[in-house]
Amino acid sequence: MTRRDEARRIVVIGASVGGAFAAAALAGHGRRITILERDELPAEPAVRRGVPQGTQPHVFLHRGLRAVEELLPGVDADLRAAGGVPLDTGRMAWLGEPGWAPQAPQYEIVSATRPLFEHVVLRHVRALPGVDVREGTTVVGLRVGERWSVDLADGTSLSADLVVDASGRSSRLPGWLAALGVPAAQVTQVDAHVGYATADIAVTPGRMAAPGIAFLQTPDRSGGLALPVEGGRWLVGAVGSGERRPGRDPEAFVDALRALPDPALADLVEGGVGHVAIHRQTANVRHGYERVRGWPDGLLAVGDALCAFNPVYGQGVTVAALEALVLRDAGPILRGDVGALMGRVARAADVPWRIATGEDLRYPAAEGTVPRATAAFSAWTRELGRLGAHGDEAAHLAIARVYHLMASPVTLLHPRLLARAAVARVRGYGPSTARPRVFASDP
Ligand SMILES: Cc1cc2nc3c(=O)[nH]c(=O)nc-3n(C[C@H](O)[C@H](O)[C@H](O)COP(=O)(O)OP(=O)(O)OC[C@H]3O[C@@H](n4cnc5c(N)ncnc54)[C@H](O)[C@@H]3O)c2cc1C
Incomplete structure (x- = not known):
């Protein structure tokens, strides 16, 4: 593309959720999008080599499910039709550090296996105009001149105005960039093992x-x-x-x-x-691509290739969907603008990153020091959790809103919550929340 020209030929590397959401966000506007996927994709939902975490339970946060529905209307209904189970996370039996959480409505999610979720998402993406998925196609390198050349394992290459790396935690992008002479991005890792x-x-x-x-x-x-x-x-x-x-x-x-x-x-x-x-591949790993000087134009990274999280907070899929919303809202993607867009995409991971690493740095197995503000925030969240474990539904719901990425962490500093904590400190926390019924046979 020439200066101020729009990116119309787009290559996405990886056809898992990150690549699928990015393609959904960018589709239309006369663009041609090719998703390149190393695996042969199964005809029916199944765990596959490129997404080994597919065997593990995946919670799809409420914010993420809403974002996916914005990107791909109908996924929610199709998930339910395929047997996904709707449930209110506030009715689950939650045992936290301070005890049982109160039973009060929170957010509806649809629970399904990771392979079913990905399968439904990809079916919607394949139906979008101008989107093509090439399976069994491994990307081995990138070259950049007037346009990008995406080199494939079979010795051929594809040209593109815009390349989106969505190849996950094991992305080879750092090596490909080094081969292009691009300075290395800072990599921050917090591993609670x-x-x-x-x-x-x-x-x-x-x-x-x-x-x-x-x-x-x-x-x-x-x-x-x-x-x-x-x-x-x-x-x-x-x-x-x-x-x-x-x-x-x-x-x-x-x-x-x-x-x-x-x-x-x-x-x-x-x-x-x-x-x-x-x-066991669960470290929080963040590539600071948005801060690389001389970042090559027409290149983006999304999903785990950009920022991977300790999965216990259930954030990865939701963050990939939020990053895609940034791409969708970017409008025409013009030469010279992609570096700034990389910055906006990366910011979608800021709050989830602070939530996950603030908590993980408390683990003896994790290396690193918690920034003071993060430690204070983490301690305050635990205090609210303690109120919840003593029956304070408002405190419990406030935390749930933040963990579902439905509200800013700043909302946890609401004066009403501060007052409740102060009162509990003076008058006592009151009786603990009772264990909820887990089995129908429980009294
Ligand atoms: C144990 C565990 C539990 C998790 N639980 C949750 C959860 O509860 N909730 C949640 O939201 N998230 C969870 N996650 C995180 C979630 O799985 C990831 O955030 C999500 O899969 C990231 O999607 P992605 O598309 O960026 O990368 P991936 O899903 O890793 O997909 C990368 C894709 O790129 C392809 N690929 C790789 N290299 C190449 C190449 N060179 N050429 C072509 N294709 C390539 C791969 O085959 C694969 O299809 C969990 C993760 C783990 C490990």
Whole structure:
């Protein structure tokens, strides 16, 4: 493209959620978008090599599901039609650091396996005008001249005005940029060394009273979760950090669940565990591409390739969708403007990054120091959690809004919440929230 020309020929690297959302955001306006995907994509929802985390439970935050619906209207209905389970996160059995959270309505989400979610999203993206998905096509390098050349493993190349890297956590972009002589971006990493182990369990209809279970891990203890998914099944996961990372042995998996402060998850899986899938690539990793001097024009990175999160906060898919909304709202993409757009895309990860790293830096296994403001914010959030665990629904809902990325963290400093905390400090916190009914047979 010549100066002030619009990018019309776009190549997206990776056909997982980040690439699919970016393509959805950019489609139309006479653009031709080719998504290049290394894997052959399964005809039916299935875990695939390029997205190994597909075996693990994925929570799709309310803000993310709304963003996806804005980008691809109809995904929500199709997810439900394919067996995705709608549930109110406020009705789940939540056990946090200070105790049980109160039962009060929060946000509706649709719970489904990661492969089903991706499958539905991609079906919508394939139907968009000017979008083409090329499977079994691996990108091996980038060259830039008047236009971009995207080099493929079969020795051919594709030219483009705009290249979007959505190739995930294992993106090779840093190496490709080095080969182009572009200065390296600063990489910030906070690794709490969290591991997941997950089993897929058949649950008899009517057995559960809670629509889902979440035992949050803390620096001192492991956690776990259970979510209903399509096909009458539940994904039950154990989550631990450092030496407490759970293994793939089924008996050890049940033991890990049994060691949690409540027996519900162990009782849920008892006698029903077959294969256990583990995953340990969970560090928060952020590439500061937006701050690279001499960033080549016509290049963007999105999704995990730009910023990957510790998944326990359920943010990755939502952030990829929020980044895509930035692309959608950018209007015509002109030569010379893409560096600034990279900055706006990167900012979509700011708040989720602070939430995840502020919490993770408390873990003994994580290296690094927490900025003072982040530590104070994290401590205040825990104080609100404590109010919630003593029946304060407003405090609990305030945290949920921020964690679902529906409200700014600043809202947690509302004078009413400060006053509630002050009163609790003086008069006491009151009785703890009672354990909710998890199984229908619970009293
Ligand atoms: C254990 C675990 C649990 C998680 N739970 C949640 C959750 O509850 N909620 C949530 O929102 N997020 C969760 N996440 C995060 C979520 O999985 C990621 O944020 C999301 O998948 C990022 O999407 P992406 O498209 O950027 O990258 P990926 O999903 O990693 O996809 C990258 C794609 O690029 C392709 N590719 C790679 N290299 C090339 C190449 N050279 N050429 C062509 N194609 C290439 C790959 O095959 C793949 O299809 C979890 C992650 C993990 C590890």
